Amino acid sequence: MAPLAPPVAAVRAAVRAALAALPEPGPVLVACSGGADSLALAEATAFVAPRLGRSAGLVTVDHGLQPGSAERADAVARWGRNAGLAPAEAVPVRVAGRPGGPEAAARDARYAALTAAARRRGAVAVLLGHTRDDQAETVLLALARGAGPRGLAGMPPVRRLDGVRLVRPLLAVTREQTRKACAALGLSPWEDPHNTDPSYARARVRAEALPALTAALGPAVLDNLARTAELLAADTATLDELAARALAAARTPPGDGPAGLSVAALAGLPVAVRGRVLHAWCRELGAAGAALSHRHVRALDALVTGWRGQGPTHLPGAIRVARRAGRLVPVTD
Numbered sequence: 252m253a254p255l256a257p258p259v260a261a262v263r264a265a266v267r268a269a270l271a272a273l274p275e276p277g278p279v280l281v282a283c284s285g286g287a288d289s290l291a292l293a294e295a296t297a298f299v300a301p302r303l304g305r306s307a308g309l310v311t312v313d314h315g316l317q318p319g320s321a322e323r324a325d326a327v328a329r330w331g332r333n334a335g336l337a338p339a340e341a342v343p344v345r346v347a348g349r350p351g352g353p354e355a356a357a358r359d360a361r362y363a364a365l366t367a368a369a370r371r372r373g374a375v376a377v378l379l380g381h382t383r384d385d386q387a388e389t390v391l392l393a394l395a396r397g398a399g400p401r402g403l404a405g406m407p408p409v410r411r412l413d414g415v416r417l418v419r420p421l422l423a424v425t426r427e428q429t430r431k432a433c434a435a436l437g438l439s440p441w442e443d444p445h446n447t448d449p450s451y452a453r454a455r456v457r458a459e460a461l462p463a464l465t466a467a468l469g470p471a472v473l474d475n476l477a478r479t480a481e482l483l484a485a486d487t488a489t490l491d492e493l494a495a496r497a498l499a500a501a502r503t504p505p506g507d508g509p510a511g512l513s514v515a516a517l518a519g520l521p522v523a524v525r526g527r528v529l530h531a532w533c534r535e536l537g538a539a540g541a542a543l544s545h546r547h548v549r550a551l552d553a554l555v556t557g558w559r560g561q562g563p564t565h566l567p568g569a570i571r572v573a574r575r576a577g578r579l580v581p582v583t584d
């Protein structure tokens with residue numbers, strides 16, 4: 252028997268580790284675009300899952316944005332069935348009419364379709380093909396737009412979306428490895444034209460920024476950016492945990508005036524924790540995460556630490572918060 256090509260072994264080992272770490276038994280679904288990353292992921296899952304006693308299916312989303320996309324999606328689903336993934340289905344989505352730019356609208360539609368498919372199929376997880384290179388791009392983009400630690404923590408290996416577990420088994424696998432794995436297995440991945448379209452910031456980072464950084468600073472840059480994400484993810488999780496406890500402790504007792512947060516309790520918190528508490532509370536009050544900026548949180552913070560009798564702070568969603576009798580409270584008057 253020919254020895255297994257190292258990139259094939261690396262992808263399978265990563266998938267085996269991710270599946271073994273799932274806390275519940277049950278089927279998984281691979282989200283496959285037909286690109287090299289998710290094709291390598293799908294092949295590895297088809298190989299590994301049955302050996303771990305799990306069934307695995309495939310979902311490919313047809314965004315309907317390019318001519319021939321439906322045929323391509325059908326071909327990916329057919330490949331999945333032949334590879335032993337069941338069920339393997341192509342799901343068409345409507346991207347038009349969703350909020351945000353075209354990229355955000357497509358992503359929204361895709362994730363909605365993936366989580367719906369997982370629920371329909373009773374899958375315990377959806378596997379995504381993001382690689383170490385995608386993670387490095389994400390961190391660099393976050394750094395460039397001045398994101399806080401949460402943005403710099405990059406994409407988490409596991410997260411829940413609408414009650415569905417999304418898992419990224421390949422975050423430590425390189426794009427070169429997924430390409431080589433496909434080549435070694437005789438698979439022909441589809442090249443998404445968006446990945447090389449210079450009108451997308453990510454494509455420019457991929458084609459220009461990261462190669463320039465690697466040329467200037469050495470090839471370890473990619474691993475190092477991905478490691479930064481891992482380190483910050485751990486710190487962010489700890490701070491989030493502290494903030495959740497601080498938020499609970501800062502709530503003013505029910506029945507004792509309008510529900511709010513105690514200014515004295517907030518004032519005693521470290522800045523990083525207070526910022527998170529205020530951010531989480533704004534979300535609770537109904538402010539949309541995407542519209543909530545550092546500026547809003549800073550203005551709320553000023554009600555605690557820079558009090559000079561100022562009026563209410565305006566938050567996205569026509570929400571206003573005032574300081575009244577030693578507490579922050581949402582107001583309507």
Ligand SMILES: Nc1ncnc2c1ncn2[C@@H]1O[C@H](COP(=O)(O)OP(=O)(O)OP(=O)(O)O)[C@@H](O)[C@H]1O
Nearest residue numbers: 282283284286287288289310311312378379380381
């Ligand atoms: N049309 C799609 N249908 C199903 N899953 C998708 C689709 N597009 C992307 N995904 C999932 O999201 C992951 C990330 O996709 P994205 O387009 O951001 O990166 P990529 O590097 O181009 O990935 P790939 O090479 O697998 O297409 C993919 O690996 C795949 O798991």
